[in-house]
Amino acid sequence: MITKPTLILDQQKCRANIRKMVLKAEMHGLKLRPHFKTHQSLAVGRWFKEEGIQGITVSSLGMAQYFSEEWSDITVAFPVNIREINTINTLAKRINLNLLVESLESIRFLDKHLTGNISVFIKLNLGNDRTGLDPKNLDLIEKLTETIDASSKLKFSGFLGHAGQTYKCRSEKEIKEVHSLAKAALVDVTEALRSRFPDIISSYGDTPSCSVCDDFEGVDEIRPGNFVFYDLMQVQIGACESNDIAVALACPVVSIHHDRKEVVIYGGGIHLSKDRLTENGADLFGKLAEPIGSGWGDLIPGCHIKSLSQEHGVVSVSTKMLKDLKVGELVYVLPVHSCMTANLMKAYLTDGGDIITMFNP
Amino acid sequence: MITKPTLILDQQKCRANIRKMVLKAEMHGLKLRPHFKTHQSLAVGRWFKEEGIQGITVSSLGMAQYFSEEWSDITVAFPVNIREINTINTLAKRINLNLLVESLESIRFLDKHLTGNISVFIKLNLGNDRTGLDPKNLDLIEKLTETIDASSKLKFSGFLGHAGQTYKCRSEKEIKEVHSLAKAALVDVTEALRSRFPDIISSYGDTPSCSVCDDFEGVDEIRPGNFVFYDLMQVQIGACESNDIAVALACPVVSIHHDRKEVVIYGGGIHLSKDRLTENGADLFGKLAEPIGSGWGDLIPGCHIKSLSQEHGVVSVSTKMLKDLKVGELVYVLPVHSCMTANLMKAYLTDGGDIITMFNP
Numbered sequence: 257m258i259t260k261p262t263l264i265l266d267q268q269k270c271r272a273n274i275r276k277m278v279l280k281a282e283m284h285g286l287k288l289r290p291h292f293k294t295h296q297s298l299a300v301g302r303w304f305k306e307e308g309i310q311g312i313t314v315s316s317l318g319m320a321q322y323f324s325e326e327w328s329d330i331t332v333a334f335p336v337n338i339r340e341i342n343t344i345n346t347l348a349k350r351i352n353l354n355l356l357v358e359s360l361e362s363i364r365f366l367d368k369h370l371t372g373n374i375s376v377f378i379k380l381n382l383g384n385d386r387t388g389l390d391p392k393n394l395d396l397i398e399k400l401t402e403t404i405d406a407s408s409k410l411k412f413s414g415f416l417g418h419a420g421q422t423y424k425c426r427s428e429k430e431i432k433e434v435h436s437l438a439k440a441a442l443v444d445v446t447e448a449l450r451s452r453f454p455d456i457i458s459s460y461g462d463t464p465s466c467s468v469c470d471d472f473e474g475v476d477e478i479r480p481g482n483f484v485f486y487d488l489m490q491v492q493i494g495a496c497e498s499n500d501i502a503v504a505l506a507c508p509v510v511s512i513h514h515d516r517k518e519v520v521i522y523g524g525g526i527h528l529s530k531d532r533l534t535e536n537g538a539d540l541f542g543k544l545a546e547p548i549g550s551g552w553g554d555l556i557p558g559c560h561i562k563s564l565s566q567e568h569g570v571v572s573v574s575t576k577m578l579k580d581l582k583v584g585e586l587v588y589v590l591p592v593h594s595c596m597t598a599n600l601m602k603a604y605l606t607d608g609g610d611i612i613t614m615f616n617p
Numbered sequence: 618m619i620t621k622p623t624l625i626l627d628q629q630k631c632r633a634n635i636r637k638m639v640l641k642a643e644m645h646g647l648k649l650r651p652h653f654k655t656h657q658s659l660a661v662g663r664w665f666k667e668e669g670i671q672g673i674t675v676s677s678l679g680m681a682q683y684f685s686e687e688w689s690d691i692t693v694a695f696p697v698n699i700r701e702i703n704t705i706n707t708l709a710k711r712i713n714l715n716l717l718v719e720s721l722e723s724i725r726f727l728d729k730h731l732t733g734n735i736s737v738f739i740k741l742n743l744g745n746d747r748t749g750l751d752p753k754n755l756d757l758i759e760k761l762t763e764t765i766d767a768s769s770k771l772k773f774s775g776f777l778g779h780a781g782q783t784y785k786c787r788s789e790k791e792i793k794e795v796h797s798l799a800k801a802a803l804v805d806v807t808e809a810l811r812s813r814f815p816d817i818i819s820s821y822g823d824t825p826s827c828s829v830c831d832d833f834e835g836v837d838e839i840r841p842g843n844f845v846f847y848d849l850m851q852v853q854i855g856a857c858e859s860n861d862i863a864v865a866l867a868c869p870v871v872s873i874h875h876d877r878k879e880v881v882i883y884g885g886g887i888h889l890s891k892d893r894l895t896e897n898g899a900d901l902f903g904k905l906a907e908p909i910g911s912g913w914g915d916l917i918p919g920c921h922i923k924s925l926s927q928e929h930g931v932v933s934v935s936t937k938m939l940k941d942l943k944v945g946e947l948v949y950v951l952p953v954h955s956c957m958t959a960n961l962m963k964a965y966l967t968d969g970g971d972i973i974t975m976f977n978p
Contacts, residue, residue, distance in 0.1 A: 259700040260679070293927055315928045316883075318621070334928055335871040337883050338945045339620040358872055361944050386924075386931055387872045387881050420926070510696040511719055511748045520748050522677075522698050526960045530891040563747075565781070566654055566956055567676045567695055570747055583722050584699045595927055599887045600961075 258586060258605070261527040262506045263597065265485075265604035265612065266551050269502035271303055273483050277466065278307045284472045289313050289331060291461070291481025294595045296615040297604070298326055300484065311352075313461075313479045317343045322615040324351050332356065333416065333461065333479060335379060335387050338365045348372040354413060358389050360403055367407040376404055377416035377459060380445060382438035384420035391417075391441040394448065401449060414456035414476070415449075417442045422464035427494045435465040443474030464495040487594035488543060492533055503604070504545055504552050504588040505597060507569065509581055517578055521587055524567040528589065529596035538562070542589040544571065551607040552588040561589065619947060619966070622888040623867045624958065626846075626965035626973065627912050630863035632664055634844050638827065639668045645833045650674050650692060652822070652842025655956045657976040658965070659687055661845065672713075674822075674840045678704045683976040685712050693717065694777065694822065694840060696740060696748050699726045709733040715774060719750050721764055728768040737765055738777035738820060741806060743799035745781035752778075752802040755809065762810060775817035775837070776810075778803045783825035788855045796826040804835030825856040848955035849904060853894055864965070865906055865913050865949040866958060868930065870942055878939055882948055885928040889950065890957035899923070903950040905932065912968040913949040922950065 274290075281288035290304055293315040301312070301323065311329035314320050317340050320330045324347060331354040336344075344366075347353050354375040357363050366374070378400055381388035389397055404412040419438035425431045439460060446458040457476035460466075466480035467490070485503045486496040507523030532539045544559035545552040558574035569589070573581065581587075591597040598604075604612040635651075642649035651665055654676040662673070662684065672690035675681050678701050681691045685708060692715040697705075705727075708714050715736040718724050727735070739761055742749035750758055765773040780799035786792045800821060807819040818837035821827075827841035828851070846864045847857040868884030893900045905920035906913040919935035930950070934942065942948075952958040959965075965973040 257700065259704070260677075260698065316621075334883070335881065337621065337869050337871050339618065339869045343620070359944055365945070385877065386926065386929060390876075508698050508700045510698050515751075516746065520696065522695070525890070525892070525957055529886065530893075530957070531886070532891075565747065566960070568747060583720055584726070596886055596891070599927070 258506050260508065261523040261601075262605050263601040263603065264504050264506050264551060264588070265606050266502045266504075267606050267608065269500065270300070270484060273486065273500060273502060274303055274307055277480060277483050278309070280466070281478060286472055286475060287311070287477040289459070289477050289479050290484070291315070291333065291479050292323060293319065294481045294484050295598060297612055298323065299612045301326060313481065317347065318617045319615055320347055320353070328352060330354065331377070331459070331479070333418070336362050336366065338362055341365075341369045344374070345371045348374050356416060357400065357404070358387060360400060363400060363403045363407070363410065367409055370409040373409050373411065375411045375413040377413050380415050380417040380442055382417035382419045382441050383434070384418060386420060388417060391445045394445070397445060397449070401453065405453075412453055412456060414458055415442055415446050416459040416461075418461035418479075419465055420462060422462050423489070423493060425464060425493050428468045431464045431468050431494060435469045436471065438465070439471070439475060447474065463490060464493050467495040482595060485594040485598070488533055488590055488592045489531070492535075498555050498590065501590050501594070503594050503598065504590050505542070505601070506586045506588055509583055509585050509587060512578070512581060512583060514578060517573060517575065518562075519571050519573055519578070519581055519587075521569045521571055521589075522567060523569045523589060525564045526566055527597070527600055528561070528564060528569070528591055529593060529600055530564060531593035531596050533592050540592070541569065542591055544573070544577070545588045545590050547586065547588050549607070550609070555590070619867050621869065622884040622962075623966050624962040624964065625865050625867050625912060625949070626967050627863045627865075628967050628969065630861065631661070631845060634847065634861060634863060635664055635668055638841060638844050639670070641827070642839060647833055647836060648672070648838040650820070650838050650840050651845070652676070652694065652840050653684060654680065655842045655845050656959060657683075658973055659684065660973045662687060674842065678708065679978045680976055681708055681714070689713060691715065692738070692820070692840070694779070697723050697727065699723055702726075702730045705735070706732045709735050717777060718761065718765070719748060721761065724761060724764045724768070724771065728770055731770040734770050734772065736772045736774040738774050741776050741778040741803055743778035743780045743802050744795070745779060747781060749778060752806045755806070758806060758810070762814065766814075773814055773817060775819055776803055776807050777820040777822075779822035779840075780826055781823060783823050784850070784854060786825060786854050789829045792825045792829050792855060796830045797832065799826070800832070800836060808835065824851060825854050828856040843956060846955040846959070849894055849951055849953045850892070853896075859916050859951065862951050862955070864955050864959065865951050866903070866962070867947045867949055870944055870946050870948060873939070873942060873944060875939060878934060878936065879923075880932050880934055880939070880942055882930045882932055882950075883928060884930045884950060886925045887927055888958070888961055889922070889925060889930070889952055890954060890961055891925060892954035892957050894953050901953070902930065903952055905934075905938070906949045906951050908947065908949050910968070911970070916951070
């Protein structure tokens with residue numbers, strides 16, 4: 257019996273999401289190197305293996321260590337943290353390790369302190385303004401490629417970018433416009449350097465673009481991650497439908513307030529995360545879906561989490577729902593941001609009753 | 618050496634925060650039953666024991682199990698989750714367990730399924746509109762007290778409230794106004810029922826009120842929690858100074874952007890949490906403090922986290938800071954909400970170099 261907040265994984269939906277992205281990559285002749293920071297689980301990773309996936313992406317060296325038990329080709333899609341040089345050296349002995357660089361300082365540090373060989377990608381800023389070099393700054397980019405090339409320990413693998421600005425989009429059309437510019441920036445730089453480095457590739461990220469766009473001309477590899485589960489944020493962006501969401505947090509009802517048309521659930525910021533959406537001018541932290549068997553079905557109209565404390569969720573509910581619900585029953589919450597919810601919950605219960613463990617540093 | 622995001626605990630500041638609250642409680646003749654959901658650590662709990670604390674508050678039955686190793690009087694300040702009746706029965710055998718009730722259904726369920734004895738508080742809504750009964754609804758309150766009294770397994774301990782609406786205050790004056798109303802509501806109900814139940818107590822919560830208010834007439838017990846560490850949210854509320862904050866997240870710098878006057882740190886939403894403050898119309902997720910020895914000092918003007926992804930923090934920095942910082946160096950981030958940051962980090966490094974473990978469900 258479920259006694260406290262529990263993250264339920266709908267295996268059928270999850271596998272369908274994986275298969276769809278695998279087919280899409282095949283159709284466009286792209287290598288799919290899925291980002292595993294969303295599910296963080298060896299068991300879910302095996303579902304990708306069954307679909308023929310060979311290389312993966314992670315967001316930390318710790319996560320790379322965890323997945324190196326079963327994966328031998330891992331890209332850490334985060335600017336190299338040179339303080340973890342010992343972990344890098346340990347990992348580089350066991351697997352093909354691909355790291356991101358974006359400064360001469362980091363490249364020189366790696367060249368000096370590496371004990372084995374690794375591959376590096378130069379991170380480009382495709383408009384997200386988080387990390388990466390300006391694609392227009394070809395002088396600096398060339399200086400980095402030369403410094404990498406001069407190192408006997410570093411292999412220059414190409415350029416990598418993440419069009420994270422798609423998260424501000426609110427329709428397929430907007431995603432396609434953002435994608436078009438971001439992709440062009442990545443492909444142009446890669447093409448410009450290809451005469452000198454014929455084997456380099458262009459690696460492109462973000463779930464919204466990879467979910468809805470069809471123009472990947474010039475791209476060699478894609479690295480979406482969130483699509484494995486999707487979430488309410490991806491629905492709002494226009495990247496999926498709510499029925500594609502493959503995880504829901506089952507939460508016990510602990511308090512009912514008829515006067516305010518609210519119920520309080522055991523399920524708070526330490527379970528769902530404080531990531532939020534704005535809809536009709538108000539914040540929301542999750543939406544309720546209809547319970548069906550050991551899983552869930554469609555969204556229940558008019559039922560969403562309006563605020564979260566550490567352990568409490570305050571849910572605005574419809575009159576019908578208020579009439580039916582009793583203290584001690586379970587509600588199923590679709591998360592705003594499944595990556596953050598999964599990271600907090602550290603385990604899944606499948607609709608078949610199996611417990612799936614995750615990376616737990 | 619610190620290689621990745623690490624939560625540093627300044628033992629001196631933390632112990633000073635504890636001592637100050639202990640003295641305040643003594644001065645007002647209040648029992649201090651500190652909320653341990655902030656630090657979630659047996660080791661930090663021992664610093665409270667050294668100050669004479671005997672009973673504690675937690676926010677979940679799991680946390681109660683963890684602390685029951687060293688504490689024998691625990692209040693779970695969360696509406697009883699009847700699905701965890703087995704855990705309740707196990708705990709009730711070992712410790713004095715105090716639970717919160719706010720419905721006849723929960724009371725009847727407990728009476729039927731308990732195998733031992735527990736104490737219950739009736740949760741009152743002191744204006745926070747999260748959980749609890751309306752203090753004006755004396756008919757319903759009396760019905761609950763009678764149902765509790767009729768049970769041989771339940772001891773009625775009194776009324777408990779949490780003036781969480783102080784979190785919307787922005788000055789000491791505002792906190793005092795909110796506190797005055799909230800406290801009166803709690804005390805009035807307790808007094809009204811005392812002729813019938815002479816041994817009941819009133820238990821009052823929230824760090825802002827307990828930090829700055831001086832009128833606790835009629836209150837028997839206080840349950841602040843966050844004060845053990847404080848954080849930027851408490852500074853904004855007006856409950857503490859930034860130099861009272863006893864935890865900071867040490868984060869490696871991984872990327873520097875002179876054009877945008879920004880640096881990117883290894884330290885994201887899975888370390889700090891997505892809790893945010895709004896200052897001058899913009900969101901912020903943490904502020905940098907001056908590194909001093911193995912700890913930190915004053916806030917650095919003009920340096921704050923402007924956005925967080927899963928592992929990245931984007932920090933707006935001052936011109937001076939930008940000039941001095943190098944990739945691979947550490948910055949010290951004061952958290953917006955220390956409870957959420959501690960819950961994510963699951964361990965502390967003291968400024969003395971000791972690692973302190975936490976509840977890890």
